[in-house]
Amino acid sequence: MSERLPGSTKYSIFVHHQKTMYMKRTFLLILIIISACFCYAQQKVATYIVEGPLSDPTMQGETIVMVNYENPETVNSAKVLNGKFQFTGEVEVPFLARIFAGKHYGMCIIEKGTITLDLEKTHTTSGFPILNPGFGTPLNNEFANLKIFVDSLSYEAIERLNQLQKESADNETKAKQEEEIRIKLRKIIIPQYQKVFKRHTNDILGFYTINELSKELSPDEMMPILTQAGSYIMSLPSVQNIIKRLEKLKQTSEGKMFVDFEGKDENGQPLKLSNFVGRGKYTLVSFWSRSCHGCRMEIPIIDEIYKQFGNKELEVVGVAVNEGSISTKKAIKELNITWPQLFETGSQPYHLYGFSSIPQIMLFSPDGTIIARNLHGEGLKAKVKDVLKP
Known part of the structure; x- marks a missing residue:
C-alpha cells in the first residue's frame, strides 16, 4: 500500500487551480x-x-x-x-x-x-494650364497648394523667356536676362520644396519634394537632404533610382569623359554616340523628343548655331529619346531639322547621363570631354561662340 504524504490532496487541488488560472490568463x-x-x-x-x-x-x-x-x-x-x-x-x-x-x-x-x-478645371497663369491637384484631405491640401504655387511661377518664367526670344536686344543681353529669370525662379521654388520637406521627412509628400529637388540641385547639394529622410522614403524604389541618377550625374559632370551608347541611324542601322563625339571636333548634342514642348523651343536656336558653325568647327547632333523613329522623323520634317540624328535610344541617355527631363543640351570637346551641360536659349549660343572664338 502506498503511503500518502500529509496534505497531498489539498496540494493537488491547489496545483490544479493554479494551472487552470494560468491557462485562463494565457488564453x-x-x-x-x-x-x-x-x-x-x-x-x-x-x-x-x-x-x-x-x-x-x-x-x-x-x-x-x-x-x-x-x-x-x-x-x-x-x-x-x-x-x-x-x-x-x-x-x-x-x-x-x-x-x-x-x-x-x-x-x-x-x-x-x-x-x-x-x-x-484649369488653374492658369499666363495662359498656361496647370496640373489639376486634389483637395479635401490634409496631405492633398498641402500638396495642391505647393503644386499650384510652383507651377504658376514656372509658367510665368516660361512666358517671360518666350518674350525674350521675340525682343530685339542683343544676344549677350538676352542670355544674361534668361539666366536672371532662371536664378530668380530657383531661389523661390527650392526653399519652398525644402520647407515642405522639413514637415514631411517620412511620407509620400516628402518623397515628392525630394523628387523635385533632385531635378534642381547638384548631387552634393542633395546628399544632406537625403540624410534627413526617414526609412519609408529611403525604401522607395524611386528614391533609390534618384540616388543612382545623382551618382551618374556626378560621373558625367563638366570635365568628365563622355559615356557611349548605341541607337540607330535613319535607315535603322546601328549607330553610336561615339560616331560623332570625340572625333576631333567640338560637338553639340541635343537630347530631345517630338512631344517635348521645351525641345521645340530650342530648335530655332540650334538651327542658327548649325547654320553658322555646323560641319566646320562644330558637329551638331540630335539624340531622340523615348520614342520610335517614325515619330522622330515626323518631327524632323515638321521642324525642318537638317542636322544628323541618333534614333531609338530609348531611356539609355537618361540613365547614363543622370538627367531627368529634356531638353538636355550638352557641349563636348574634340576629345569627348564634357564642357557644359544644361545649355539653353541665348546662353547656349553664347557658350558655343565663346568656345569657338579664335
Missing part, C-alpha cells in the same frame, strides 16, 4: 493580443474616395484609371456616369496617384477621406 492574453492586432489592422487600412465632375461628352460611359506615381501600375478604375466619376478603395500607406481620363489629367495623394479632383 485571455492571447485574445487581447489578437484583438489588438485586429484593431491595429483596422486602423491601418483606411477607406478613400476620389471624386469629381467630368462633363466632357466624349468621356461619358468611359472607364478612367488611377495609376500609382511611384510604381506605374493601374491601381483602380471608375466609370464616368452623369458627368461625374468616383474612385473608392482602401489604402494602408498614402501614395501619390495620377488620374488619366482621355485628354484630362490630374494628380492627388491617396489617403483616408474624400478627395475632390476637378479634372476639367
Whole structure:
C-alpha cells in the first residue's frame, strides 16, 4: 500500500487551480493580443474616395484609371456616369496617384477621406494650364497648394523667356536676362520644396519634394537632404533610382569623359554616340523628343548655331529619346531639322547621363570631354561662340 504524504490532496487541488488560472490568463492574453492586432489592422487600412465632375461628352460611359506615381501600375478604375466619376478603395500607406481620363489629367495623394479632383478645371497663369491637384484631405491640401504655387511661377518664367526670344536686344543681353529669370525662379521654388520637406521627412509628400529637388540641385547639394529622410522614403524604389541618377550625374559632370551608347541611324542601322563625339571636333548634342514642348523651343536656336558653325568647327547632333523613329522623323520634317540624328535610344541617355527631363543640351570637346551641360536659349549660343572664338 502506498503511503500518502500529509496534505497531498489539498496540494493537488491547489496545483490544479493554479494551472487552470494560468491557462485562463494565457488564453485571455492571447485574445487581447489578437484583438489588438485586429484593431491595429483596422486602423491601418483606411477607406478613400476620389471624386469629381467630368462633363466632357466624349468621356461619358468611359472607364478612367488611377495609376500609382511611384510604381506605374493601374491601381483602380471608375466609370464616368452623369458627368461625374468616383474612385473608392482602401489604402494602408498614402501614395501619390495620377488620374488619366482621355485628354484630362490630374494628380492627388491617396489617403483616408474624400478627395475632390476637378479634372476639367484649369488653374492658369499666363495662359498656361496647370496640373489639376486634389483637395479635401490634409496631405492633398498641402500638396495642391505647393503644386499650384510652383507651377504658376514656372509658367510665368516660361512666358517671360518666350518674350525674350521675340525682343530685339542683343544676344549677350538676352542670355544674361534668361539666366536672371532662371536664378530668380530657383531661389523661390527650392526653399519652398525644402520647407515642405522639413514637415514631411517620412511620407509620400516628402518623397515628392525630394523628387523635385533632385531635378534642381547638384548631387552634393542633395546628399544632406537625403540624410534627413526617414526609412519609408529611403525604401522607395524611386528614391533609390534618384540616388543612382545623382551618382551618374556626378560621373558625367563638366570635365568628365563622355559615356557611349548605341541607337540607330535613319535607315535603322546601328549607330553610336561615339560616331560623332570625340572625333576631333567640338560637338553639340541635343537630347530631345517630338512631344517635348521645351525641345521645340530650342530648335530655332540650334538651327542658327548649325547654320553658322555646323560641319566646320562644330558637329551638331540630335539624340531622340523615348520614342520610335517614325515619330522622330515626323518631327524632323515638321521642324525642318537638317542636322544628323541618333534614333531609338530609348531611356539609355537618361540613365547614363543622370538627367531627368529634356531638353538636355550638352557641349563636348574634340576629345569627348564634357564642357557644359544644361545649355539653353541665348546662353547656349553664347557658350558655343565663346568656345569657338579664335
